[in-house]
Amino acid sequence: MCGVVGIYGHPEAANLVYLGLHALQHRGQESAGIATSDGRQLVLHRGMGHVHDVFSSEQLARLPGHLGIGHVRYSTAGGSFLKNAQPVAVDYARGSLAIAHNGNLTNAEDLREQLESRGSIFQSSSDTEVIVHLVAMSSQRQHEDRLAEALAQVQGAYSLVSLTNDMLVAARDPLGIRPLALGVLRGETDTWVVASESSSFDLIGAEHVRELDPGEMLVIGPGGMESRRPFAPRPRHLCIFEYVYFARPDSTVAGVSVYAARKALGRALAEEHPVEADLVIPVPDSGVPATIGYAERSGIPFEMGLVRSHYVGRTFIEPQQSIRHFGVRLKLNPVAAALAGKRVVVVDDSIVRGTTSRKIVKMLRDAGAKEVHLRISSPPTQWPCYYGIDTPTRSELIASSHTVEQINQYVTSDSLRFLTLERLIEAVEAAGAPPAGGEAAPRANGHRTLPIAGGPVGRGYCHACWSGEYPIPFVPSHRQRQLRLLDA
Numbered sequence: 001m002c003g004v005v006g007i008y009g010h011p012e013a014a015n016l017v018y019l020g021l022h023a024l025q026h027r028g029q030e031s032a033g034i035a036t037s038d039g040r041q042l043v044l045h046r047g048m049g050h051v052h053d054v055f056s057s058e059q060l061a062r063l064p065g066h067l068g069i070g071h072v073r074y075s076t077a078g079g080s081f082l083k084n085a086q087p088v089a090v091d092y093a094r095g096s097l098a099i100a101h102n103g104n105l106t107n108a109e110d111l112r113e114q115l116e117s118r119g120s121i122f123q124s125s126s127d128t129e130v131i132v133h134l135v136a137m138s139s140q141r142q143h144e145d146r147l148a149e150a151l152a153q154v155q156g157a158y159s160l161v162s163l164t165n166d167m168l169v170a171a172r173d174p175l176g177i178r179p180l181a182l183g184v185l186r187g188e189t190d191t192w193v194v195a196s197e198s199s200s201f202d203l204i205g206a207e208h209v210r211e212l213d214p215g216e217m218l219v220i221g222p223g224g225m226e227s228r229r230p231f232a233p234r235p236r237h238l239c240i241f242e243y244v245y246f247a248r249p250d251s252t253v254a255g256v257s258v259y260a261a262r263k264a265l266g267r268a269l270a271e272e273h274p275v276e277a278d279l280v281i282p283v284p285d286s287g288v289p290a291t292i293g294y295a296e297r298s299g300i301p302f303e304m305g306l307v308r309s310h311y312v313g314r315t316f317i318e319p320q321q322s323i324r325h326f327g328v329r330l331k332l333n334p335v336a337a338a339l340a341g342k343r344v345v346v347v348d349d350s351i352v353r354g355t356t357s358r359k360i361v362k363m364l365r366d367a368g369a370k371e372v373h374l375r376i377s378s379p380p381t382q383w384p385c386y387y388g389i390d391t392p393t394r395s396e397l398i399a400s401s402h403t404v405e406q407i408n409q410y411v412t413s414d415s416l417r418f419l420t421l422e423r424l425i426e427a428v429e430a431a432g433a434p435p436a437g438g439e440a441a442p443r444a445n446g447h448r449t450l451p452i453a454g455g456p457v458g459r460g461y462c463h464a465c466w467s468g469e470y471p472i473p474f475v476p477s478h479r480q481r482q483l484r485l486l487d488a
């Protein structure tokens, strides 16, 4: 759960990276950082907190140059400390290097042990630093070749941007698990923009050019832009949870509007799990588009039965258990005038631990709702994510040990239904499919679509959190293997 931005070819690179990060704030709120270069030296600033807390205009003015990268972070690997904030920047024998990374590496611990046994000293516990060490140790001459050699050794999910004094390189893992897109800001000379989501392009007025293909590396430097394919092609496994919850609804991911996908999920949910009710309400904000789809397909009126305060962060994103518990009350308030005496359908995108749903059902009943039916626009989350979405351990996932009926009893709803995985995939595909007649689907926000240089990729998704089908195995380190042996 992180967001990355890269800018090449603009005199105010730092300001553009800053704005790009603003539009990715939902992807991580723990820390933010920007590294820029004026062609001669690399400058870095990082801090804990939201983008606007970390950077003042004075701070941005101290980040000169025409190329830069930025990062917003939520810690999925490594703790929540400043030393784990990104970009990670180093000076080494070949010059300066900064890297910002979204995703989790599945063999980071193993690689780290190997590197440490050869004398590498790590400054942080984030898996991104492993890539930096591998780049530094590479025997290749050119930076892009060194990075490719490093990435060939890592496994897992990464969408990353890297910066040297005069070059921006963007790369996506061979399965394309996390999104990464290319945009262009037209001007006297074009500015290239790389970002986790197209919401960044909208904010800085850039055009959405295309997604990076899985396994693609884009090298942008004084000589122009070059697309490379250093890794053997593999079937795409884009994280489908990006459509369900994580990405912003105004983003387009892999040619599919996230908003359209969420509405389609709501329509599918209404078809799969209808219920007699007086009104359908979302758990705002993430449940809103699916609820619109549910209302549209079921004919049940849409109401805002819960109002969200926007002045608290997402509660789940706050890692301390004690804070999460009062978070729901802080964040959501029921609207008694809309709910009193009504049979209510509540649409949310997922149930993780079940604590949020339980509190919401209680709040709605206290506010006078006669019946509360929960409809979830994804399947039960049974498996942890190893590729960069923060999910708790398996034992904390309520669906890993409870049937749907048991969850229904725990959250005290009158009925509870989840969208099936087949309908979920169908709905996302339908949202991106060309309408009958063969014309390409309009892109969200009227983005003009330039030709996809990399060619089409397969429509594969990672859905391990629901199916347990992990496309990349987790590699335990030597130490972890020994501990397991001792356990056994």
Ligand code: AMP
Pocket (backbone or CB within 6 Å): 245, 283, 286, 314, 316, 317, 348, 349, 350, 351, 352, 353, 354, 355, 356, 357, 389, 390, 391
């Ligand atoms: P829980 O109380 O653990 O069941 O949390 C469920 C709520 O958390 C739902 O309303 C989701 O919108 C939200 N949610 C689901 N997955 C995540 C995640 N990985 N990070 C933050 N929030 C999430």
